[in-house]
Amino acid sequence: GAVVSQHPSRVICKSGTSVKIECRSLDFQATTMFWYRQFPKQSLMLMATSNEGSKATYEQGVEKDKFLINHASLTLSTLTVTSAHPEDSSFYICSAAGQADYGYTFGSGTRLTVV
Amino acid sequence: AQTVTQSQPEMSVQEAETVTLSCTYDTSENNYYLFWYKQPPSRQMILVIRQEAYKQQNATENRFSVNFQKAAKSFSLKISDSQLGDTAMYFCAFITYGQNFVFGPGTRLSVLP
Secondary structure, eight states: OOOEEEEOSEEEEOTTOOEEEEEEESSSOOSEEEEEEEOTTSOEEEEEEEETTSOOEEOTTOOTTTEEEEEEETTEEEEEEOSOOGGGOEEEEEEEEOSSSOSOEEOOOEEEEEO | OOEEEOOOSEEEEETTOOEEEOOEEEOSOSSEEEEEEEEOTTOOOEEEEEEETTOOSOOEETTEEEEEETTTTEEEEEEOSOOGGGOEEEEEEEEETTSOOEEOOOEEEEEEO
């Protein structure tokens, strides 16, 4: 079945630095990838949708200059949290969609802690 | 606006018993997909079951089955013979063509030994 790999699983960074999270579709080409943020004991909140070769579409209230998304190939999307602050600490999850489904394959998530 | 409601924030069930998690949604679309996802403590999102709105027959996957009532916009999940490994957060979600997933707030299920 479809497998999505997300790395790193955990990362701790200092305030003011940038962190990159990778999301890879291992056995299919992902035309669209989704990035979510999840706060403790809450549901998933969609941050942005990225299509290969084009700019990401951000949800209302998500700072596109802080959360840079690149989808340079059909198997890789990256989320870079720039100038991270403690309030950016959260769990980030990606999801990848091929041409025949609706993005229901999720990565294992990344727990980001900014100190 | 498209929304998903899960009215049970927390539920518990004895091992080997049956439990039903409720979900209602609101959409003006006629064609869509409905999902139940499980998120255990590892936080990996695991697809439990999926239902196409155009299919009248309720989906089943081993111990998991749904009761899909399209007119009522209801999509409940029944877990039979509950196991300790079923302890997790369960999210109901739907997606329509060209749109994004809409997730419910989740139900925390605890299976008690």
